[in-house]
Amino acid sequence: MPEVGSASDGPLAGLVVVDLSTTLPGAQATQFLADCGADVIMVEPPDGSPLREHASWPALLRGKRSVTLDLHDDVDLVRLRILLRSADVMVNTMRPTTAERIGLTNGALSTAYPQLVVATITGWGSTGPFRDYKGWEALVMAKTGVMHEKRGLAPRPGPAFITFAYASWGAAHAAVQGVLAALLERETSGRGQVVETNLVTGMGSMDPYNWFYEMVLERYPGAFEPMDAAYDDQSRPQAYLIFALLVCPTKDGRWLQFAQVSPKLIGAWLAELDLLEELAKPKWQGFPMLPTAELRTEWWDMMIERVGARTLAEWQQAMEENPDLSGELFRTPEDSLDHPQTSHERRAITVIDPDLGPVRQPSTLIHVDGNPLTEVRPAPRIGEHNSALSVAELVDRPTTPDGVVPDYPPLKGVSVLEFGSMFAGPYGATLLADLGARVIKVEPLAGDNMRNLVAFPEAGGAKVLQGKESVAIDFTKPEGLELVYELAKRCDIVLQCFRGKAAERSRIDEASLRAVNPDLAFVTTSGYGVDGPFAHRAAYAPSVGAASGLALVDSHDTGEAPVDLDDLHSRAVRLHAGGAVPAVQSDGIAAHGVGSALLVALYAKRHGRTLTNAVTTMLGTVQQAMIPYNTSYATRPPHMAADDQFFGMNALYRMYRASDGYIFLAAPLPREWPALAKALSPYVDLHADERFVDAQSRAAHDGELTAALTPVFATKTKLEWEHELSDQDVGCVEVVEANSELVLQTDPYFEAGYAVEAVSPIFEQHRRLAPLCRFSRSRTRADAGCTVGQHTDAVLRELGLSGDRIAELRSKQIVGGN
Template sequence: MNEGILAGIRVIEIARGIPGPAAGLQLSEAGAEVIRIEAPGVDAEQGTALFSVLNRGKGRVGLDLDCDDERRRLHALLADADVLIHDFTPSRAAALGLADDALAAACPQLVVSAITAWPSRHPLAEALPRESLVLARLGLLDEQPGHRPGPIFVRMPFASWLAAWFCVIGVMARLIARRRDGRGGAAHTSLAQAALAPMSMHWSRAETPTPVFAKGLDKTTPIPLHRCSDGRWIHVHYSPDKAPWMAAALAAMGPEAVAAENAKYPPSHVAPNFGANRAIIATRPAQEWVEHFWQHDVAAQVAAPFGEIYRDEQARANGFVVMVDDPVLGRVFEPGPAYTTDPPPRLRGGLRPLESDPAWSFPRAQTFDGAPQGQPGSAPLTGLRVLDLGAYLAGPFATQLLADLGAEVIKVEPPSGDAMRRLERIFSGTQRGKLGATLKLGDPAAQLALAALVRWADVVHHNVRLPAAHKLGIDYESLKAINPALVYCHISSYGPLGPRKDWPGFDQLMQAACGWEVECGGEGRPPMWLRFGVGDYFAALSSVFALLLAHFQRQITGDGQAVAASLLGATLLTVGEAVMRADGSLSPIDHLDASQTGVSPDHRLYRCADGWLAVAALRPEEARALAALAGNDREAWFAAFSRETACECLTAAGVPCEPALENPGLSFLDDDGCRRAGLHAAYPHAVYGHLEQVGAYWNFCDLPLALDRAPPALGEHSHRVWRSVGLDEGQIQSMVAAAVTNP
C-alpha cells in the first residue's frame, strides 16, 4: 500500500485549539508521521469531538516541557524530524530552546512553523492565540453584519481553520525550497494573517481610484437569504428571475409592485429584484424552491441545521464525510479529507492513546542530506510556472498565493475581462503578483497561444465548471496531451464526484449547507451569512496544498497529475466541532446567543461605557479570575467602566481581553505596528496609481516573499506574455486581428 505523498516525512506538533492540530492532521493524512506532544494532566479539550477529529491517527506523547529531562527528549526527537509545528509565543519558544536561531543551529534540516496570534514583529506578538481577541483588535467583528448595531461575535472560527491551511502551505513551500537550498527554516504564520486573507477583497486603498473601486462592497449590502412559507430559509446566489416560477410570479406582480418591493431594501449586486424575490419566495416551502432552482441552474441551498451535512449524498460520495471508529466517541461520522491527489490522502484510524515513549513508528523514507541543489535565498517557489485560468475568488486567490511564494503566474482572462472585474476592489484582492493576458478560450484562433502557455507551465489552476472546461479545451486530458508532466489543479463547488459534481456553487451556499448560517445568526434568530467569503478561501488554500503535494512528488518521480479541491469539501472540514453518531444524533456544540455577543459568559463581547470589549477566558484559572472580578452581574460590571479601565482591570487579573474596534475602515492601512509586521503591501498600479493592500501571509525569515507586483490591468502584459511563451510578432498580430486577444 502507498503510504502517501509525504511518507517518510516526520512531524512534531505541539499546539492546542484548532490551527496547529488541524495542520498536523493535513500532513498526517498526506502520509507524514505526526507525533503530537501533550502536556501532562487532563486538558479540557480532550474528550471533545473536535479533539478526536483533529488528532485522529497521530502518535500522542506526554511530555512536561518545563522539565529539563523531558525537554531534552523533545530535542532528541527534533534532531530526527523534518517539521515542527507549534503555537508558542516568541518568548515561550525561546525559553524552551525553540527559537529560530537555536533550532537552525541544532537542527538545520528542520522546517518550523509557529502559528501565533500576531506576527513576531507586531507589538502584540506575545499575545495568546485567541481568535476572537485577534478579530476584535483588527476590527473584523465590526465588519460582520448582525441583528443589532455594533460588533458581532463571529461564531465560526474561520481564522483558525485558515491559519491551519496557511501553515501546511508554508511547510510544503519550505520543504520544496529545502531541496534547493539544502536547509530547513521558518515557515511561520498567525491568526492575524489568516484573518486578514478575506479582507484582501475589502481593505485596500488607491491613489487614483475609479468610482467602482472607491465604493467597494460594504456590510449593508443585502444578502439573499429568504424565508420560505414553512419557516425555513434558503440562500440564493445571483438572480433567480429566469427560473419559471419566479419569472411567472414577477410577471403577475407587475412592474409597479415589483419596484415597490425592491424599494424596501438597498440595491443588491447579485439580485436586481431582491425585494420582489423575497416576497415571492415566501409563498412556497424551502425544499420546493431549491429543487426548482436546481432544475434550472440557479445556485441555491437551504440554510441547514449544523451537522445535517453529514447525511448529504454529495458529501459522502466524495469522501468529505467518513466513518471513524473512535475509542472515545464510538463509531461516528466525521469530516474526511478535503482534496484529492494521487496517491490520495487517507485516514489513519481514530484517536490513539497517549504514550510515554516518543518513538518513531515507521522507517524514514525521505532522508535529508543537506546538499544544496540550486541558488539559496530566493522566494520558496521561485522557478515554478503557473497558468491561472480561473475566475471569481477561489481560483484567483489560490494562484495569488503561489505568486506571493515566488512562482511566476500568468493570468488568462477573456478580452472582455474576468467576471469579477466589475467588483474592482474584490477583483484586485485576488490578483497581485501576476502577469495578465487576454485570450478567448475555445476559439480556434486561440489554440496556438493556449498550447504555448500549457507547454510553458508547470501547473495549470482553474475553477471553471468542468463541462465548460471541456468545451473550452482546458480539461485535464486535453492539456495533458500537450504537457504530460503538468500538475493540473481544479476547484469545483461540490466535489469531483456525485450527482452535484458539475453544479454551480458559491461560498454562501456552502455556509448554508454546512450549518454555519444558522449558527452565525444566533439562537432563535434568522440565519446570517458570514460575509468574509470563507468557503472560497478554504477551497483556495486546500487547492494550493494539494497542488504543492503533487509538485513535491513530481520533483521525485517526474510525473504530473490532476488534483482537486472544492468549496464543499473545504468548508465541511470546519464542521468537525461535532460528529454524527451512528444513530444520527449529533454531539453537542456551543451556540451563539440570540444577541450575537458570544457563546458563554467567559467567551463573549461586553459593552463598556464607551465601546465593546472582547473577553476570552478559556482556561479554568482565567474563568475563575473573571468571576472573582466581575461577579454574577457581569454586564453591569462592564457597563460601569470605560473600555480602557475594564481592560486594565482584566489584564491585571490575568483575563485575556481586547477592545473590539469599530469602523476600522482604512485604519488598518495606517497602523504602524501592522506595517512593521509585514501586514501591508504597496506597489504602483496601471490604473489606480499607488495601491495599498493586505500584505504577507507568512514569514519565512531568511527567504523573501514576492509582494512587489500590482494586480494586472486588463491585458496589461498580453504582448509580453505571448513573446515569453514563444509566439512571434506575426502570430500575435493574427490573434489581435481575430479578436482573441487585445492589442
C-alpha cells in the same frame, strides 16, 4: 501505525512532522498533513493535550501518533530534541514568551536543527506591538473589526460574537503552504528554515474584495455612498447583491439561500420568479441599484412572496430543470454531510474509534480519482506511540551544506497556469504567487467577472489578481486553444476552476493538457465537483455557507419556519450575516484548500508521484473546516453556543461595555483566573467571593460573574482596559467598530506588518495584505494586481510569436490586452 519515517499511501509519505500544537490552527494544519500521508507525531503532556477537550478531537487528531513529554522537565526536553533530529517539520502554537522560557525559540531551533522546517502559528505574530497579547481567536476578531462587520447577527445594536474560527483556518493553511514551500526550497538549498504565520493575516485572507472597496472609499471621500452593511438598522436591504443572494423560506417553511450573482444567473432568476415584466415599470429604473429603502424593501418582499409560493420540493425540481438556478437549503453541520453532492463524492466517512465507536466526519480535503486522498485512521490514545522515541529508530537528517545561504522566494522557478473566475479557486493560486511562483492567469478577452464586482474599475478583482500575469485568450477558437497548449508545455502545474464538464468541453481538462505536457501537476476545483447531482451548479460563498452549516453555526438559527413577515425579515438578516459577510466567509475558506492542494500536488510531482484527478471543492473544503462542528459520535458533548445577545460564550470570554464602546475579555482557562483576579483587585474582590472560588463554581454562577464584572468595565475606556490588562498578561482588547479591511490598512497595523506597500496600474501605490508567511531566510513577494491582458504580449513573445503575429491574433479577437 507505521514507524517513524516509514511509508504511507499518501503524497507526503516519508515526511516526519513533530506536532507541538495545543490550539486549533496547529491541529488543523497537522490534520491536513496527516491526511496527505505525513507521519505526524503529536507531542502532548502526560495528562493529554488540551486539544482533547475539543468535542471534535477524534477527527482533529486523526491519523497522528501520540507521544507524551513534559516540556517543563529537562529530561523530556532532551528526548524532544532527539526526536527533532529525525524530523523534517516541527509545528507549534506557542506564544513567543512561552517559547523563550523553554528554549525553543526560532533562532535556537534553526541553529540546533538546520535541516528542520519550523512552523510557528501565533495570534499576533512574533514582532510588533501586539506580539505579547494572548492569541485567542475572539481577541483577533474583536481588535481587527470583524465583530463589527458581523453585527447583523445580534438582535441589538453593536458588534456581535463570532462562533466559527475563520482566523484559525486561515492561519492553519497558511502554515501548511509555508511548510510545503519551504520543503520544496530545501530540496535545492539543503537547508530548513522558520515559517511564521498568525491569526491576523489568516483572518485577512478570508475577504475576497472588500479591501479595495474600503480603499476607494477612503481615497475618494464623497465620490461613493458607502454601504458597509447589507441591511440597515430596520432590517431593510441596502446592498444590491441582497436580491441576487436572496435568503427566504419556501411555502413549507424551509429556508433557502439563493446565489444568482452573474448577469446570466440573475436574468434566469428574475425569469423564474416572473418578474421581468414587473421590472420594466419606470419605478424600478436603475435596478438593482434602487434609490430608497422603501423601494428596495418592496422589491425584496415581492421576491420573498414568489419564492414562498412554492414548496421546497417544487424549488428543487425547478433547479434540476434549470442549470442557471442555484439555491441551497440551510443545513446544520451534521446534516451537511448528507448533502446529495457529499454523498455522491463519498466525502462523509465513518471511522471506528477504539473507545468511542463510529465517528462520522468529512473525508480528506483532496480527492484523487474519485476517492479520498488516503484512508483516514483514528486518533491515537494518549502516549500510544511512546516507543517511537527509541533512539535506535531515529535517523539524523543531513546537516546544512556549506556555502552561500540562498534567500530567493521558496517557489522561485515554479510556474502555475490558471483557468478560472471569481475568487475561491483563483485566490488559491494568488497565495502561491506571494511565495514566489509565477502565476499566468488565462482570462477571457472581457476579463474575469470578479473584476467588475465592485463599481470602481478593477476594485472587485484586485486582491485575487495580486502577483499574477494576465493573458487574455479566447480559447474557444482553435488558434487560441493552441496558444493555451503552448503555455501548458512550459508550466509545472495547472489550476482549473470550471464547474462540471465545462473544461472537458473546452478541451482544457486534465487529459487534454497532459497530452501536450505529461509532466504537468494538475488540480481541479469548483463549487461542487466534476460530476454528481450539483456539479453543474454555480457556487458562491453564501450558498456554500448555507449548505455546509457555516451560516447556522454563526447565526445560531435553527432553520425553523418564520412566524410572520417581521420575523422573516429579522431572521433573513441574521442568516445573511451568518454566511455572507464579505470579511469572513466560504470563499476564503475554500481558497486556502486550493492553495494547499496545489502545493501537495507540486510536492508529489517533485517526489516522482503524479496525482491524477486531484479535486477540491468549495463545499468539501468548508465541510473540512467545519470538523469542529460536524464530527459526530454517540457520546459527543453538546455544542456550546453563545448567549442570545451575541456577547460571547461565558463571563470570561465575552464582550463588555466600556465607557466608550466595548472590550472583549478572554480569560476562560482556569490557569488564567489568578492573573485576572489580581488585575481587577483594585476594582472588585473576586478572590473573596465563594461563588468564584474554582472553575466549577464560576461556571455555576456565570451570570453572577458577568454581573460583577459589568459595572467594573464601564468605568474606563476600551483602550485603557486593553493596555492595563494586557500589561498584566490578561486577554483583553478593544472591540474596534470599523471594517477589518480598512483597519488592516491603517498605520498601526501597517507598522505591525499585517499590510505592505504595492504598486498597481490602477491604484498606484497602495497597501495590500501582507504575505501570510514570513520566512527566516527566503523572501516573499507582495505584488499588486494587473489589468486584463496586461501581460499578453510579453508572454506570447516568450512563446516565440512575433509582433506582427500578435497583432494579427488581436485583430481576430483571439487575444486581447497589451
